[in-house]
Amino acid sequence: MFGTLKRLLAVLIAVAIVIAAGAVVGQAPELFGSEVVEDPEASIEFTDQTGDGTAVTIDNVSLSHGGFVVVDDGTGTIVGVSDYLGAGEHENVTVEQREDDDLEMLGQLTATVHRDTTDDETFAFEETDGEEDRPYVEDGYPVSDTATVTVEERLDEEAPSTSFLVESVDAPESVTTNETLEVVAEIRNPNEVEMRQHVELRVSGEVLERQILALEAEETRELTFEVDGSALEPGEQVYGVYTTDDGALGELEVIYDGPATIEVLEAGTSSVTVDATLPDDGFVAIEDETGDVVGTSDPLEAGEHAEVTVGFDEEVDDGEELTVVLYEGEPAELDEAEPFEEDGERVDATATAEEADEDDDE
Incomplete structure (x- = not known):
């Protein structure tokens, strides 16, 4: 009996140790002074202004991890870089023209927020070929703003603008x-x-x-x-x-003056996604095996369109053969629309409807 009590007590102690260890692990960042690093975030406001071509003012910039404001002339040529900015919000930030730059900071300029990934408060984006101090990103695009800078009115009549x-x-x-x-x-x-x-x-x-x-x-x-x-x-x-x-x-x-083309990217039982180019305004239609139209896209202007998704009125069977057709006209007037043709044949593509794998959604 005493031996049984000893074993039970040992088990209870082991369970308590495991629970305590789990609590310690769960609080490890706090206990050891580390913090969970959040994704870098930034915002910037750069409004139209006047200037003399030697500097611009950024109205407001916010950086979660510090960095720089980089100004370029719209072609990717950098014409100015701010001093290092610490994490937080900054107002009326002045970015001066580079001393060795013969292009004035005038016209349409773009200001982009860059991180200080080297942690040395020195802008290293160019010398590392873009490997370091890369821009902050939101929704896959650099955080930036564009403004037009025009020459300020000159009060000295003896020094007029020398611009062509x-x-x-x-x-x-x-x-x-x-x-x-x-x-x-x-x-x-x-x-x-x-x-x-x-x-x-x-x-x-x-x-x-x-x-x-x-x-x-x-x-x-x-x-x-x-x-x-x-x-x-x-x-x-x-x-x-x-x-x-x-x-x-x-x-x-x-x-747009080119051929009508269609490429199927993905085909499911409820929609199809395609890339398409149209010589004139039109739309994409999906036909089932009987030739009935089961779905049409929104109206599309002439030109190139990427990842156009066409939903079906009703789901089709898994494995059903579908035909994707490019039409000229309005989807709301399907009976009057005509398929685009190349060499006398209508422009279309075939696809097999595949039911989504539930494992892909987990």
Whole structure:
């Protein structure tokens, strides 16, 4: 009897030790002074402003782990980096132009929040080819904001702007995606001395080409920009030619001009996901084995569309053969819509409906 009591007592002590150990493990970070590291988070506010080209002001930036604000000119060229910023919120942060940078901090600029992954309070993104001090990321994109910086009004009449002037800009009203867009701008040097300045072509705010232009005093010259139409987004676009302190805008229609294509990415019993390109406005339709349409996409504009998901009116059977068809017209007017054709054959693709594996959702 006494031996049985001893064994029971030993078991109870062992259980108590295990429970206590579990509590210690569960509180290990607190007991040993370590903290659970949260995902780095940041936010930034960079609004339009005036300046002299040597510095910009970031209205507000918040960094969970400290870092830097990096300003680039829209092409990826860095023109300024802030001092190290500790974790927390910072207001009215000044980012100065780099001493060795001949590009002024004017025009459309992008400010991006970078981490200090090397923990040395020194910006190392460039010298490590982007391996260190990478940007903070939200939803897969760098945390950034864009602003336009224009030259502030000059109070000294004896020191006017030396910027080249854009006298006119000309381009076709429309261009297709397989053509070359040609924009011709008339640029004038209003100064009494020869000068050398950069001139940019932007489409919908994105810098697509930059040229360096040298002009004699009071000289005017035409400057031609050429851009491959495949680099342009189909639809109505605004383009502009900009100098340091001047610019001119125009409107352009980009027309997709390519074949209709369809590629099935995933096929289930309740939906199909595809990549599609359409020469004209249209939609994607899914047909079952009998040829009946079981689902249509939302209306799609002409051009390229990635990961278009088409839901079915009712689920189809696992293993059923489906046909994905590209139509021109409106999905709400299916009877009047016509399939896109290439070489006399309608553009479609086949897919087999596969029921989702429950293990994939766990």
